[in-house]
Amino acid sequence: MKGFIRLYKWIxxxxxxxxxxxxxxxxxxxxxxxxxxxxxxxxxxxxxxxxLAQSLLKIQTPFFFxxxxxxxxxxxxxxxxxxxxxxxxxxxxxxFLGFAGSIKQLLAIMTFSxxxxxxxxxxxxxxxxxxxxxxxxxxxxxxxxxxxxxxxIIVGISQIHSIEFFRSIMIxxxxxxxxxILVFFVIVLLSxxxxxxxxxx
Amino acid sequence: MDQNRKIVISILILLVLSSILAIIDISITMQGTKxxxxxxxxxxxxPGIGIVRIYxxxxxxxxxxxxxxxxxxxxxxxxxxxxxxxxRIKAVIVRINSPGGTVAATQEIYAKLMKMRKKNIILIAxxxxxxxxxxxxxxxxxxxxxxxxxxxxxxxxxxxxxxxLRGLFDxxxxxxxxIKSGKYKDILSAYxxxxxxxxxxxxxxxxxxxxxxLQDVSLGRNIPISEIEPYADGRVMSGExxxxxxxxxxxxxxxxxxxxxxxxxxxxxxxxxxxxxxSPIDRILxxxxxxxxxxxxxxxxxxxxPMVEYRYQP
Numbered sequence: 001m002k003g004f005i006r007l008y009k010w011i012x013x014x015x016x017x018x019x020x021x022x023x024x025x026x027x028x029x030x031x032x033x034x035x036x037x038x039x040x041x042x043x044x045x046x047x048x049x050x051x052l053a054q055s056l057l058k059i060q061t062p063f064f065f066x067x068x069x070x071x072x073x074x075x076x077x078x079x080x081x082x083x084x085x086x087x088x089x090x091x092x093x094x095x096f097l098g099f100a101g102s103i104k105q106l107l108a109i110m111t112f113s114x115x116x117x118x119x120x121x122x123x124x125x126x127x128x129x130x131x132x133x134x135x136x137x138x139x140x141x142x143x144x145x146x147x148x149x150x151x152x153i154i155v156g157i158s159q160i161h162s163i164e165f166f167r168s169i170m171i172x173x174x175x176x177x178x179x180x181i182l183v184f185f186v187i188v189l190l191s192x193x194x195x196x197x198x199x200x201x
Numbered sequence: 202m203d204q205n206r207k208i209v210i211s212i213l214i215l216l217v218l219s220s221i222l223a224i225i226d227i228s229i230t231m232q233g234t235k236x237x238x239x240x241x242x243x244x245x246x247x248p249g250i251g252i253v254r255i256y257x258x259x260x261x262x263x264x265x266x267x268x269x270x271x272x273x274x275x276x277x278x279x280x281x282x283x284x285x286x287x288x289r290i291k292a293v294i295v296r297i298n299s300p301g302g303t304v305a306a307t308q309e310i311y312a313k314l315m316k317m318r319k320k321n322i323i324l325i326a327x328x329x330x331x332x333x334x335x336x337x338x339x340x341x342x343x344x345x346x347x348x349x350x351x352x353x354x355x356x357x358x359x360x361x362x363x364x365x366l367r368g369l370f371d372x373x374x375x376x377x378x379x380i381k382s383g384k385y386k387d388i389l390s391a392y393x394x395x396x397x398x399x400x401x402x403x404x405x406x407x408x409x410x411x412x413x414x415l416q417d418v419s420l421g422r423n424i425p426i427s428e429i430e431p432y433a434d435g436r437v438m439s440g441e442x443x444x445x446x447x448x449x450x451x452x453x454x455x456x457x458x459x460x461x462x463x464x465x466x467x468x469x470x471x472x473x474x475x476x477x478x479x480s481p482i483d484r485i486l487x488x489x490x491x492x493x494x495x496x497x498x499x500x501x502x503x504x505x506x507p508m509v510e511y512r513y514q515p
Contacts, residue, residue: 011206014213019205049216052223060230068224122219128226 010038017115021152025159028108036104039111040080046114047075049121056128057135083110089175090157097171099161109156113149120145249473250462251284251293253277258512259302259310259335274306278313280477285317290475292323292466294458295343301335301512304359304410311417314342323465327458328352328449333437333513337448338414341421344465346449347458348440355443356513357418358435359410361403363389406509414511422447437513 013035016024028035051072055064087106094100123141127134150172158168261274284290295314301307318324326332326340328348333356340346340354348354370376370392377392388399395403415433419426424447432438432446443449451457463472 011209015205015209018212049220052220052227055227056223060227064227118216121223122215125219125222 009034013038013112014115017112017152021113021155022159024112024152025105025109025156028105028112028156029102029160035108036111039108042111042115043079043083044072044076046117047079048072049118051075053121053124053138056124057138079114083107083114086110086175089178090171093171093174094157094161099163102160105160106156109160110153113152113156116145116148116152117142247473248289248291248468249475250459250466250468251287251290252296252474252476253280253284253293254296254298254477255310255336255339256296256298256329259299259306259339261303261306261309274309277310281310281313281317284475285320285322287475289473290322291468292325292462293317294325294327294455294462295339296327296329296455296458297332297336297340298329299336299339300331300333301338301356302510303335304509304511307335307338307511308413308417310339311342311421314339315421318342318344323462325458325462325465327453327455328354328440331513334358335511336513338417338511340449341418343421345451345461347451347453347455347461348443348449349454350440350452352440352443353437353513354440355432355436355438355446355448357414357429357433359407359414359509359511360435361389361407361509363395364391365394366391367393403509410509410511418448 009031013024013027016027048068051067055067084107087103087110091103091106094102120138120141124134124138127137154165154168154172157163157171158165161168163171255277259274259277281293284293314324324343324345326343326346328336328340328346329352330349331353332340332348333353337354337357375392377390379387379390381387385399385402387393388402389395411433415426415429418429418433422429428447432448438446438448440449440452444452451461453461459474462468463470
């Protein structure tokens, strides 16, 4: 980690996130251990940016200070948990399809893939300052950045396992499809329970 | 890569600068924003006022549970006990919007309030649209009572209602088989007429409850029974009339009640207010519950249990 910071490798990683995700994946494959902690610094940074961006759009209250302190810690933990969970799920799908598992590399790729989200704040600031539909652009920019992140992850999966791009898209989407089906059934069961509860009152 | 590194560092500096700008923007805008936009009282800490809400008919078992501000005496007493145990609470506002309810439930809440009053906790009653009969009974336990001009209050009295379905039963040819241990066991049954002896018995209960009502109002309001009795004939009255008859102390809103509570408890103007309003999810569930009131009414009708009540029943 010290070398990672001292040798300015983190700057190279940042540069590659925006310019060449394929090369980033190669680099992560070689130095997976040192890039994971740096990846979680990216997560913390992105959470702070997201909180600031959302706060800009809402009515400002003293609750902002709670959000940017405790909320930031909580947001970091929640996002880290989601990343670890998604990495595990993707890794499981990879292993299920007969590819070698590499959760550390996946974790590093996923954390660095969030870096484009940091651009949300400066982009949003422009629309906020000119009061030009900031909420609309917040949603629009967030969607574009989410697609960008997904692209980095898919390129990463493709590079790590040496598989074609479209196959890695399927691997990436599989956990979301599985979660969607699970959530659907949970909602159906929950609705049945609530309806039953309300009908007996 | 050196050139590229410079570009990356420039982007990062831009990001840091935009973050600082965002924080400055939020902080400046915050100063011009009113408090209490999202939260009832964000600075709820330190000595302050507690709020208890008594909404709807008062019964023992109509417990609000997790998703309602129920007027079940158990939930109200639980809330009062919480406030009583909390050393920060110097005054309590009892917000009442109720037509009254069963005798026992009302008396339990009254007794709890009197106990708190003896402990020198300032109690202020704030009446909403309706604080009649049992609603007024509870209010009378407070040190000071606020009513709105248009509040319906009073209705000091006791009522027991039982339907007489004898005619309907005869018409339909329905006969009830009753095996009882004593002649009064099926008193106030819906399928037969009430006889004079039974009427006397019920009247005794009504009279005793009525006397207790008068005594408690007299004690709580610190005025002799003889002054209350002329208006304690079950009549409802406006807040304005109630003030004329000394049944309330002042005409005012909930805000006025808070102000009075602060004044009597010698609390600063910006003291904390501990309300019992629940979380947004609970409020959504409460809205769902209130959307199906007919279910409750039907259940009550099915039970058909005659009750002696301190209740305004138009």
